[in-house]
Amino acid sequence: MASADKILKALSDSLGKRIIQTRTLQPGKSYIQVQTGAHKDAVRIVLQEDNEAGVSAITGVDLGETIELMYHIRTCDTIITIGAEVPKKDAKIESITDIFPGANFHEREVSDLFGVTFEGHPNPKRLILPEDWPENVFPLRKEVSVANIPSKIGNFGVSKDEKHVSSEERLVNIVLGPQHPALIEPEKFSLRVDGEIVRGVEPRIGYVHRGIEKAAESRTYLQDIYLVERICGICNACHAACFCQTVEAIMGVSVPPRARYLRTIILELNRIHSHMLLLGHAGLEIGYETLFHYMWRDRELIMDIMEALTGNRVIASFITIGGVRRDLKEEDVPKIKAELTKLKERLSFYKNLFESDSTLKMRTRNVGVLSKQDALKLGVVGPVARGSGVNMDVRRDEPYAAYNEIPFNVITYDEGDSWARLMVRLDEVGESVNIIQYALDHLPTGPYRVRVPRTVPTGEAIGRVEAPRGELFYYVKSNGTAYPERVKVRTPTFANILSFVHIAEGGNVADVPASFVSLDPCFSCTDR
Amino acid sequence: MKVKREMAKLSPILREVISQVFKKPATRRYPEVKPKVPAGLRGRQIFDITLCISCGLCARDCPAKAIEMVDVEGKMRPLFHLDRCIFCYQCAESCPRNAIKSSEIFELASTNKSDLVVKPKENSVSGGSQ
Amino acid sequence: MSLDLNFVFRVLVFPGFAFILLFTMFCDWVERKIEARMQNRMGPIYTGPVGVLQPLADFIKLLTKEDIVPFNAKNFVFRFAPIVSFSIFVFSFAFLPIDGASVVSGSNFEGDLILVLTLVSIANFLLFLSGWSSTNPYSAIGATRVLTQLLGYDIPLFILALAPAFLAGSLNIAAIANKQYVPFAFLIPWTFALFIINLQAELEKDPFDVPHAETEIVAGYETEYTGRRLAFLKLAKDVQMVLGAAIAVELFLGGPYGPIFYGLSAVWYTLWFVLKLLIVVVVTEYLTCIFARLRIDQVLVVNWKLLLPLALLSLAVTVGVGLWLNPL
Numbered sequence: 001m002a003s004a005d006k007i008l009k010a011l012s013d014s015l016g017k018r019i020i021q022t023r024t025l026q027p028g029k030s031y032i033q034v035q036t037g038a039h040k041d042a043v044r045i046v047l048q049e050d051n052e053a054g055v056s057a058i059t060g061v062d063l064g065e066t067i068e069l070m071y072h073i074r075t076c077d078t079i080i081t082i083g084a085e086v087p088k089k090d091a092k093i094e095s096i097t098d099i100f101p102g103a104n105f106h107e108r109e110v111s112d113l114f115g116v117t118f119e120g121h122p123n124p125k126r127l128i129l130p131e132d133w134p135e136n137v138f139p140l141r142k143e144v145s146v147a148n149i150p151s152k153i154g155n156f157g158v159s160k161d162e163k164h165v166s167s168e169e170r171l172v173n174i175v176l177g178p179q180h181p182a183l184i185e186p187e188k189f190s191l192r193v194d195g196e197i198v199r200g201v202e203p204r205i206g207y208v209h210r211g212i213e214k215a216a217e218s219r220t221y222l223q224d225i226y227l228v229e230r231i232c233g234i235c236n237a238c239h240a241a242c243f244c245q246t247v248e249a250i251m252g253v254s255v256p257p258r259a260r261y262l263r264t265i266i267l268e269l270n271r272i273h274s275h276m277l278l279l280g281h282a283g284l285e286i287g288y289e290t291l292f293h294y295m296w297r298d299r300e301l302i303m304d305i306m307e308a309l310t311g312n313r314v315i316a317s318f319i320t321i322g323g324v325r326r327d328l329k330e331e332d333v334p335k336i337k338a339e340l341t342k343l344k345e346r347l348s349f350y351k352n353l354f355e356s357d358s359t360l361k362m363r364t365r366n367v368g369v370l371s372k373q374d375a376l377k378l379g380v381v382g383p384v385a386r387g388s389g390v391n392m393d394v395r396r397d398e399p400y401a402a403y404n405e406i407p408f409n410v411i412t413y414d415e416g417d418s419w420a421r422l423m424v425r426l427d428e429v430g431e432s433v434n435i436i437q438y439a440l441d442h443l444p445t446g447p448y449r450v451r452v453p454r455t456v457p458t459g460e461a462i463g464r465v466e467a468p469r470g471e472l473f474y475y476v477k478s479n480g481t482a483y484p485e486r487v488k489v490r491t492p493t494f495a496n497i498l499s500f501v502h503i504a505e506g507g508n509v510a511d512v513p514a515s516f517v518s519l520d521p522c523f524s525c526t527d528r
Numbered sequence: 529m530k531v532k533r534e535m536a537k538l539s540p541i542l543r544e545v546i547s548q549v550f551k552k553p554a555t556r557r558y559p560e561v562k563p564k565v566p567a568g569l570r571g572r573q574i575f576d577i578t579l580c581i582s583c584g585l586c587a588r589d590c591p592a593k594a595i596e597m598v599d600v601e602g603k604m605r606p607l608f609h610l611d612r613c614i615f616c617y618q619c620a621e622s623c624p625r626n627a628i629k630s631s632e633i634f635e636l637a638s639t640n641k642s643d644l645v646v647k648p649k650e651n652s653v654s655g656g657s658q
Numbered sequence: 659m660s661l662d663l664n665f666v667f668r669v670l671v672f673p674g675f676a677f678i679l680l681f682t683m684f685c686d687w688v689e690r691k692i693e694a695r696m697q698n699r700m701g702p703i704y705t706g707p708v709g710v711l712q713p714l715a716d717f718i719k720l721l722t723k724e725d726i727v728p729f730n731a732k733n734f735v736f737r738f739a740p741i742v743s744f745s746i747f748v749f750s751f752a753f754l755p756i757d758g759a760s761v762v763s764g765s766n767f768e769g770d771l772i773l774v775l776t777l778v779s780i781a782n783f784l785l786f787l788s789g790w791s792s793t794n795p796y797s798a799i800g801a802t803r804v805l806t807q808l809l810g811y812d813i814p815l816f817i818l819a820l821a822p823a824f825l826a827g828s829l830n831i832a833a834i835a836n837k838q839y840v841p842f843a844f845l846i847p848w849t850f851a852l853f854i855i856n857l858q859a860e861l862e863k864d865p866f867d868v869p870h871a872e873t874e875i876v877a878g879y880e881t882e883y884t885g886r887r888l889a890f891l892k893l894a895k896d897v898q899m900v901l902g903a904a905i906a907v908e909l910f911l912g913g914p915y916g917p918i919f920y921g922l923s924a925v926w927y928t929l930w931f932v933l934k935l936l937i938v939v940v941v942t943e944y945l946t947c948i949f950a951r952l953r954i955d956q957v958l959v960v961n962w963k964l965l966l967p968l969a970l971l972s973l974a975v976t977v978g979v980g981l982w983l984n985p986l
Contacts, residue, residue, distance in 0.1 A: 174795050223591035287951025293697040297554045311570035317616045357539035359950040510953040545696045555700045
């Protein structure tokens, strides 16, 4: 088993002089800056030392004359960051997609937003910004102000390289377009179909891009909590929690124990409601409307609990820097426990249903199979990875909030098909109910909040949280003022969406919604 | 054959669907029956002008820029634009005198814009039930 | 030639055109209410008492919407396929006894069972044409799925319809309905169960919902239809459901014939007919609620490997039962 120290030693042994500097971002997280050409070797060495490692995110930071590229690699329960700088005038760097295919979308996003060219990238098209965005305006560079971008240059419809019938004989281009009954949020997937078999998928995301990372730089830290909460409605508490954790790590503030338990409770409530939403939606996609109605009726129990706890059904606004914003009253605890017991009884019905219903299994078994090798190479996270046998969960690998004090199981299934991914989520709902009940029983007394100053000292930190869809990654850099220097968000769906191309190819058109919904795509998260 | 083997075990949905016909529907009959909202619901703001000290922290901290400081009898008081408000209640937290509280009014849809503003009125508590 | 008022009344009002339309809307409402209650929700409640007028309101709403014909579509077929399909479905009602006698008196003849089933197949083929003429990739896929499914369930449908014909000794629907002292559903229940499953496939309901699978191909062959034409297409689908259930009632449940207690026989016969048809509607709706949607290749497996052999088997068993009941 590799350990972080072994990897650091291997890096310094092979790269020697090409390492410029090494520093520690946080306890356990090191940052190694290498010369520009050496980053690929460094990444390759880390991936070879630990075969379950994966590139979690690629961050770009504008440092004035240069752009710093950070490759955050998830390995051995921590993050090792390899950094390389490129000059702004000639921003070119070698792509790492040949050793790690999952970096495809990350590199395209950095090239869209910072203007860095990745040499050797297989598909260097626009990812996040629209087609008619002006050519040399890179929004996340500090000198660019987004207020003066000329809006739409003319009307553009289907782009020129898309025809209905492609030149290769019988392939028809079916566009699972921006508007489609199968998608909750707009994204475009062009399927090249031969009769009923899908031969190729071309995704185009960026329809819901709101520029949140840029907007976060012009708001104070306190206002940013509410901004990042609205990246996604379904997993809003996780975004707030991750951001607050990261800022607290920069400040060196530790949160009181009662607040940690309360954060755990709201995070697990978020997980339950998100998984139930998805399971109902999965029923809708495969034509099983009865399952949809039953699941969403039972989800109302959780929404009522959240309303009593936070004052709102969906957007919690519960977590703040230094703790949580309100307290849980003692007289509310028995009510919450009663509702959770009701939910647990209903869960046994759903478990029975998923394991024995014939048409449901006929639609989801052996559909959209993702092997463990592919899952590791594409860098997928969350239930998508756990459904293919990869045992990763941030709550156990790098415990935050109160997870190091609460016992729970990490659910994995080995089949790798849509059924396995849905079963992982169903079992996780049961685990979450147990976690909340344990937390309610062992809730410590004391303050639920500490007061923190409004300005954050200079520093940078990385925070990770297990959102319902997978590992949520935040990188915050502060420059000593009340406004952050850089907030980087890498959401779990952004890492997972590339696997859709793999699992849809070779299957039926009818399997596309079933396998798609098992990835649990949340496009507001993907595009930010 | 795979299809036949899959159909061997009976799904629990067969009995569940029939039993649901005889139960009360889960639909809440709004607007005839109003829902019971919990205390602490983040509804419309209630502003007590007698506690306000015109510090302006609420307007500064509002993430949605929904609070505007207006002149009422020589002092600056906050005016809440409910169409911009995201009901996060950061204003209530930032206020050093607890002059802003939340109410349980959530039915805020209206056909005229003047209903969507909570104006600071002299010597009174504005917001509340209207 | 003098106009026979009785004939006009029977064809246009009762039990003809107007009755069929109103009854179709009523069955649509029953369907939606039962499906809603099974899913623990309310269904239509606002239009009319208990929401009975909701299908009528939907129909009128669709009539007021804009009617668009895509410029690439094959004009003539696109415009007329829904209307012709609807008329064929309504016309097939002429051979079914609803109030004891068929709609057009004297229209029954030996072999009209085959005619009705053929008309149903032709009308379904017209639905395929309506999707094919839209020249839209979604409609094309939906239309090919309609055709694939049609090939699969049509043959078992004919074979299963022959079973009660054999027991009754004639191919005249009115005669089959008349000869059932005990409804055939109790004599040959396996054939009835298979016929109901086949009916699910013909009516394109779950688990055979695949031709207009919303989450995959938007609306299948209905995608390009708007306004009046969509209203007719939806009405055609609803009439098809009532027709299919009516055929099941006539063949297996004894048609309109039942005990008469007091008064006009026509009223009682109509009442029994409506009651039995509602039972069939509730059973098909129950099957819709408990299944998910199958993929087209799985539908083919169910049709050709499951339904067809079982249909042939049940016909053979029925011949045995028939010979046992009335030895030659």
